Amino acid sequence: MGLGSDMYRQQILDHYKNPRNYGELEDSDFEHVGENPLCGDTIKLFVKLADDDETIERVSFVGDGCAISQASASLLSTELRGKTLEEVQEMDREDVEELLGVDLTPMRVKCAVLAEKVAQDGAAIYVGDEEIDQTTTE
């Protein structure tokens, strides 16, 4: 099997077809939107923090786009629970690839890292480090 089929392992298809934590969080502490303009992938992430104001208690998302972008958001929404906002900033592309369980082809990397980037930018805005209207991977 080639790269393409590898990229669509059961886990990705499962998370694409049955996304975890899908929907809006009414009591979120912050939310943030990102898109890949050229692909049309969009992700809106909602984050609810614990009482310490730095540990992630719950994450949800809504979005639209290719399987890679949406499965990444679904996997990440589970993974982020229990992490501090600082730990979120330390994540990189390899972490996403590990979550997805595949090696990404160069053209699809931006689809995969969109949700992670949305989480990082959203967290940075929340703690006051950055002023960003909307995240983009372009």
Place this chain on the structure above:
Amino acid sequence: MSQQSEPLNAEALREDFPILEREFNGSQLVYLDNAATTQTPEQVVEAIVDYYREYNANVHRGIHQLSQEASIAYEEAHDRVAEFIGADGREEIVFTKNTTEAANLVAYAWGLNELGPGDEVVLTEMEHHSTLVTWQQIAKRTGAECKYIPITDDEHRLDMAAARELITDDTAMVAAVHVSNALGTINPVAELADIAHDHGAYVFVDAAQSVPNRPVDVREIDADFLAFSGHKMCGPTGIGVLYGKRRILEEMEPHHYGGEMILKVTFEDSKWNELPWKYEAGTPLICQGIALATACDYLDSIGMDAIERHEADLAAYAYDRLTEQNDVDVYGPPGDDRGGLVGFNVDGVHAHDLSSILNDHAVAIRAGDHCTQPLHDVLGVSASARASFYLYNTRDEIDRLVEAVDDARQLFS
């Protein structure tokens, strides 16, 4: 056309394109991304190699033998291209980098000087970004206004009734794509030129998707400007063509200054060279221009009418096979009344996922917005898949495409 060529034999022509023998993942390549770039036949590769092995030299200036040979070949390449599209000699053929650069040349050399508040540029909703962004930005800088001829809801053709309303005496330029690179729609550019000329406007035709695959005659269209790219018609990258009517090119001021484009220079002023060199500043794309002429020879040896019929047959076949399943949306007109490409979406499978899975089957298509984001907004989709054909493609390859689409559908069901 006065004379019809024999139907082309795609299987035989494939021998000119060894790249088509490549295999990926144990399957032979099915190359269906020809609207992006076409493969290069051995004859054109030979012309490139021959140039660099035998007579590589800078043109125009040299008195030595190599420069003379290169100059003659480069200048005659303009004659060959002129003949290919029915232009009135090399004076009307400016070599550029690509279609985009040709569009920019007109926009900067003519648009920036001639447009002003109250002037209108009429485009179509299916314009490629190369034309759309160019005129949009020139309009912004000059105070002119861009208007867009809409497409019909059902078959995605140009709404010609709307075109007649939109093109008025305020219109200075009508810029329209001949064959849409996303929809495959063939636009009535001669009719648009008629309407434009009735109102004293010029017409720029983006022929990037038409000159490679059908007979195009600039005088039949009565285009004032027409542009296309070499790499979409068996030529190399780095060479494009701007056709312009001689009278207009004579009147227009050049947009790039430098060597080659001048006759006489003093510290105070300069006098421009003759057409078309006036618009080709600096050392031009010599080898690429010569190779483009060879590509014209290659295409004419097959017959442009034969290529057109072959592509129409493949497009109609692909349209029928893809629409056998009712979860496929195909954009553009039905049947064989379209250019040799099919833009589509499979319900529940994002175009990028589809392209990744097709790649696994060694089927090369393109997925995305195809440099037509506003058109995709009109269609209400963020991306589409596109299979585009050329003279070496076969019905068997379209069957391979459909099998791969079936596989993607199963994976995502």
